[in-house]
Amino acid sequence: MKSGKEQTADLRWTLQKRMKEVLGRSLHIRHVDSGSCNGCDFEMNTLTNPIYDIQRFGVDFVASPRHADMLMVTGGVTRHLEEALIKTYNAASEPKMVVAIGACACGGGMFGRTYANYGGVDQIVPVYVYVPGCPPRPEAIIEGILLALDRYEELSRNKGENKR
Amino acid sequence: MFDLIKKIWKTKTVTKTDLLTEAPERFRGKPIFVSNECTGCQACITSCPAKAITLVQNDNSSTISLSYANCIFCGICAEMCETNAIQITNEYRLATKTKTELTVTKQATFAKLLTAGKEV
Numbered sequence: 001m002k003s004g005k006e007q008t009a010d011l012r013w014t015l016q017k018r019m020k021e022v023l024g025r026s027l028h029i030r031h032v033d034s035g036s037c038n039g040c041d042f043e044m045n046t047l048t049n050p051i052y053d054i055q056r057f058g059v060d061f062v063a064s065p066r067h068a069d070m071l072m073v074t075g076g077v078t079r080h081l082e083e084a085l086i087k088t089y090n091a092a093s094e095p096k097m098v099v100a101i102g103a104c105a106c107g108g109g110m111f112g113r114t115y116a117n118y119g120g121v122d123q124i125v126p127v128y129v130y131v132p133g134c135p136p137r138p139e140a141i142i143e144g145i146l147l148a149l150d151r152y153e154e155l156s157r158n159k160g161e162n163k164r
Numbered sequence: 165m166f167d168l169i170k171k172i173w174k175t176k177t178v179t180k181t182d183l184l185t186e187a188p189e190r191f192r193g194k195p196i197f198v199s200n201e202c203t204g205c206q207a208c209i210t211s212c213p214a215k216a217i218t219l220v221q222n223d224n225s226s227t228i229s230l231s232y233a234n235c236i237f238c239g240i241c242a243e244m245c246e247t248n249a250i251q252i253t254n255e256y257r258l259a260t261k262t263k264t265e266l267t268v269t270k271q272a273t274f275a276k277l278l279t280a281g282k283e284v
Binding site: 120139 | 187213214215231232233234235236237238256257258259260261262263266
């Protein structure tokens with residue numbers, strides 16, 4: 001049995017390996033803020049700092065959904081940002097991997113379902129992976145990306161079988 | 165000097181000594197149901213700020229369900245629980261592919277208490 005430290009140190013190397021297997025290239029992520037409190041956004045920022053530094057493993061945050069394979073959505077979708085989320089989703093290229101980060105994006109969190117808050121990203125767009133936490137730790141977000149790659153592999157495999 | 169090189173070789177980084185360690189012991193992570201000593205006082209349900217804990221009552225049994233999709237990991241439920249039937253752990257890796265996996269349920273053993281309350 002490995003210690004927790006070794007396991008988590010392996011996590012990013014596993015991410016790089018899986019990305020090469022599944023996508024064959026690097027992974028570009030577009031962050032969508034659909035009304036979050038910025039707690040989850042800060043945790044996502046820490047992924048690119050010198051401590052976690054997942055850019056050297058081939059994960060990059062880009063400024064346009066047209067360049068992105070994955071959308072990371074934070075915040076339960078508010079009434080005004082619903083349009084922004086739908087537009088971003090439509091602008092993103094295939095595969096449209098959506099990862100819901102944080103309690104608000106997963107199921108409403110503190111705010112729940114109100115007249116101004118939809119209470120979850122899955123009410124608006126299909127979600128690949130849920131990463132709960134308020135906010136989730138950066139390691140949990142890395143694990144979420146890994147699970148999204150797994151999900152993508154499953155879906156693309158099923159698609160290929162249907163074609164035959 | 166030798167230790168330093170060994171550490172760099174192991175962690176493959178020089179910027180941080182302990183990279184990506186487990187969460188600290190007192191980190192508020194996943195709350196779990198630990199024992200069968202739930203008395204049915206419902207303190208956790210009323211104290212939960214995100215309303216993540218709910219009670220589903222049938223004729224014969226009661227079930228407490230806790231949704232990690234709504235939980236904000238504040239730990240108030242564990243603090244309020246007198247019998248420590250619900251506790252906070254430092255586990256934080258909770259990512260799932262489906263939303264149903266984010267809900268844990270627990271058969272409660274206080275059906276008698278609740279019926280007694282109804283009679284009064």
